[in-house]
Amino acid sequence: MIVVDANVIAYWLIEGEFTALARILRENEPVWIVPALCRHELANVIASYVRHGAMDIGDVPMLCRGIESIVSGHEYEIDLPGAIAIAVEKGISAYDAQYLQLSRAKAVPLVSQDRKLIGKAENAFSLQNYLKR
Numbered sequence: 001m002i003v004v005d006a007n008v009i010a011y012w013l014i015e016g017e018f019t020a021l022a023r024i025l026r027e028n029e030p031v032w033i034v035p036a037l038c039r040h041e042l043a044n045v046i047a048s049y050v051r052h053g054a055m056d057i058g059d060v061p062m063l064c065r066g067i068e069s070i071v072s073g074h075e076y077e078i079d080l081p082g083a084i085a086i087a088v089e090k091g092i093s094a095y096d097a098q099y100l101q102l103s104r105a106k107a108v109p110l111v112s113q114d115r116k117l118i119g120k121a122e123n124a125f126s127l128q129n130y131l132k133r
Helices: 006-013 019-028 038-051 057-071 080-090 094-106 115-120 127-132
Strands: 002-004 032-035
Touching: 002 094, 006 019, 006 032, 006 038, 006 057, 019 127, 032 038, 032 057, 032 094, 038 057, 080 094, 094 115
Parallel strands: 002 032
Antiparallel strands: none
8 A cells, every 4th residue: 555646647548658567556556545645646737638639528527436446445535634744844835735645644655756745755655766675
């Protein structure tokens, strides 16, 4: 079990530079957990792709099923005051702090491609570095 941020899930769903790594990660670590906000972040990613013409609105139902296949049953509500305290302490967004808080609470690694978050978290890895472990 690992915590993954929304970008890792987006890489798994949407073909791009990191898709192959995200799919290998999913094969090696099939249980991905996320804070509840992740679903909303992914909806925003998809909306941005559609809005900018990078994908068709017709792709949305399939992508939403992909999101469900990963996050359903693996979402956790986060203690918001605790997440805000982490955000202030680490100088990161309250969104990112929720991933870090979940990683700490479950004592599992966090996988992200966000360099700032990785640099501020004790147990965070990029896709590449996690797969090299």
